[in-house]
Amino acid sequence: MSLQFIQEPLDKTAPRVVPAQSVTLNVNGQDRTIQIAPWTSLLDALREYLDLTGTKKGCDHGQCGACTVLVDGKRINSCLALATVYQGKKIQTIEGLGTEDNLSPLQQAFVDHDAFQCGYCTPGQICSAQGLINEGRCKTEDEVREHMSGNLCRCGAYTNILSAVMEVLHDGEAVVDNGVLITVPVASTKASSVE
Amino acid sequence: MNSFTLTQATAADEAVRDLTSHDGAAYLGGGTNLVDLMKYNLERPTHLTSLGLLPLTDITSLPDGGLRLGALATNADTAWHPEVEKRYPLLSQTILAGATPQLRNAATNGGNLNQRTRCYYFYDLATPCNKREPGTGCSALTGPNRVCGVLGTSESCIATQPSDMCVALAALEAVVRVQGPDGERTIKFDDYHRLPGDHPEKDNTLKPGELVTAIDLPEEGYADHFTYLKLRDRSSYAFALVSVAVGLKMNGNTIEKARFALGGVAHKPWRDQEAEKMLEGQTASPDLFRQVAAKVFAEAKGYGEGSLHNSFKIELGKRAIVRALKQSTEMSQVVNPNVFLNSNP
Numbered sequence: 001m002s003l004q005f006i007q008e009p010l011d012k013t014a015p016r017v018v019p020a021q022s023v024t025l026n027v028n029g030q031d032r033t034i035q036i037a038p039w040t041s042l043l044d045a046l047r048e049y050l051d052l053t054g055t056k057k058g059c060d061h062g063q064c065g066a067c068t069v070l071v072d073g074k075r076i077n078s079c080l081a082l083a084t085v086y087q088g089k090k091i092q093t094i095e096g097l098g099t100e101d102n103l104s105p106l107q108q109a110f111v112d113h114d115a116f117q118c119g120y121c122t123p124g125q126i127c128s129a130q131g132l133i134n135e136g137r138c139k140t141e142d143e144v145r146e147h148m149s150g151n152l153c154r155c156g157a158y159t160n161i162l163s164a165v166m167e168v169l170h171d172g173e174a175v176v177d178n179g180v181l182i183t184v185p186v187a188s189t190k191a192s193s194v195e
Numbered sequence: 196m197n198s199f200t201l202t203q204a205t206a207a208d209e210a211v212r213d214l215t216s217h218d219g220a221a222y223l224g225g226g227t228n229l230v231d232l233m234k235y236n237l238e239r240p241t242h243l244t245s246l247g248l249l250p251l252t253d254i255t256s257l258p259d260g261g262l263r264l265g266a267l268a269t270n271a272d273t274a275w276h277p278e279v280e281k282r283y284p285l286l287s288q289t290i291l292a293g294a295t296p297q298l299r300n301a302a303t304n305g306g307n308l309n310q311r312t313r314c315y316y317f318y319d320l321a322t323p324c325n326k327r328e329p330g331t332g333c334s335a336l337t338g339p340n341r342v343c344g345v346l347g348t349s350e351s352c353i354a355t356q357p358s359d360m361c362v363a364l365a366a367l368e369a370v371v372r373v374q375g376p377d378g379e380r381t382i383k384f385d386d387y388h389r390l391p392g393d394h395p396e397k398d399n400t401l402k403p404g405e406l407v408t409a410i411d412l413p414e415e416g417y418a419d420h421f422t423y424l425k426l427r428d429r430s431s432y433a434f435a436l437v438s439v440a441v442g443l444k445m446n447g448n449t450i451e452k453a454r455f456a457l458g459g460v461a462h463k464p465w466r467d468q469e470a471e472k473m474l475e476g477q478t479a480s481p482d483l484f485r486q487v488a489a490k491v492f493a494e495a496k497g498y499g500e501g502s503l504h505n506s507f508k509i510e511l512g513k514r515a516i517v518r519a520l521k522q523s524t525e526m527s528q529v530v531n532p533n534v535f536l537n538s539n540p
Contacts, residue, residue, distance in 0.1 A: 018198050038201035076301045080230045085247045149431040150295025
């Protein structure tokens with residue numbers, strides 16, 4: 001009855017309440033069901049509801065690329081995506097690209113090339129670079145620079161990010177894994193890829 | 196952001212019904228502009244009709260030789276579609292000159308047409324803006340207005356339409372297909388966006404409830420002689436200060452047909468059909484291009500001098516037209532479809 005007492009004045013002044021919806025997202029190969037509002041961004045769903053905090057919130061306006069994830073193998077800004085409309089899609093985050101014991105080729109290349117300082121932009125950089133490789137459109141350094149322009153690094157690690165991406169771009173081969181394109185290293189092409 | 200309800204429509208007529216049955220509703224495409232504007236409280240829809248499940252993602256050839264771009268095809272899928280790259284390289288390169296790969300992967304063709312201006316004052320809730328709050332005034336007339344327009348402006352608004360893609364669609368004379376409560380209709384691209392006049396709050400000529408379903412390209416794609424020249428403050432990921440999309444049909448050094456449009460200078464992609472006619476039947480020459488450029492900007496009005504204000508766009512725009520026409524006429528017949536950097540083929 002005390003509830004009734006509290007709700008009565010609220011009903012007259014508060015905006016209407018939209019109930020949370022049950023939403024199932026396929027993230028890193030697993031179906032995960034969460035209760036979220038229609039306005040919950042994919043970024044907030046990953047970080048706050050699924051505890052996948054590898055994906056970072058930078059500007060929250062699609063300008064910095066820190067929130068970049070892969071959807072059906074394509075890179076997008078998760079901050080501008082409403083999570084409810086991404087049901088049925090294959091979402092990949094940095095947590096799904098490799099493990100601590102078995103880094104993905106890009107993750108290993110970022111370590112080898114010292115391609116980060118503070119690391120805040122790194123998950124977005126790596127997901128974006130994976131998207132770039134999946135697209136198969138870039139060959140030269142200038143092309144990679146242009147097609148990584150949606151990812152800002154305020155430490156200024158761009159030179160080494162470029163080196164890391166170029167290494168995997170030349171050494172990797174795209175394969176389909178669980179319906180999603182990923183890049184795997186091809187040892188045999190390493191020597192012959194030198195131009 | 197305000198609270199809202201959301202429906203996922205699965206067909207165009209269902210989407211139109213859903214939107215028109217909710218007060219304060221908006222269509223949600225890729226969300227790259229709308230969700231951003233909602234985060235700034237610039238758009239406050241109480242209901243979203245999501246279009247993500249609509250079967251409007253195909254790019255298909257038309258019987259008349261043209262090409263139909265589904266409204267829900269992403270900008271990236273459109274730019275990299277084999278038919279677009281081969282037959283409409285101007286459109287492909289223009290799309291790739293805009294935004295970032297992440298944004299182009301989510302942004303849709305219909306949404307690209309309907310994105311709002313990036314005028315500083317439209318985004319600054321502390322300042323008057325007739326486009327955001329009709330009747331409050333235009334802060335850009337006297338404030339820093341480097342990004343604002345110099346052609347077709349009014350005392351109510353000097354904002355620009357920010358799209359790159361739309362500049363190419365204007366030059367290509369595309370046709371926009373829409374569906375609304377009263378059925379389907381088509382809108383010539385020149386008539387889709389409008390000048391600000393006394394109603395800058397209206398960006399386009401869509402009627403309430405109307406949904407873009409496709410963009411039709413005519414058969415002529417100017418694949419042998421075209422240019423998208425985009426001039427901006429950074430060479431990547433920046434809106435155009437001035438841009439020019441050109442499509443020419445050449446016979447030797449004679450221009451048989453000419454179409455061009457400008458971005459970054461007006462409330463809509465700017466075409467000047469009299470200027471296009473000045474080119475047709477003429478021998479390509481720098482003098483001719485300079486006369487055409489002078490004609491386009493003859494009635495331009497700048498809003499202040501110096502780098503913060505936009506009068507520089509008049510001379511910049513003229514030079515951009517001359518250079519873009521020169522590049523288009525001098526192109527080799529063989530175009531590498533993989534050239535996409537900064538649109539200089």
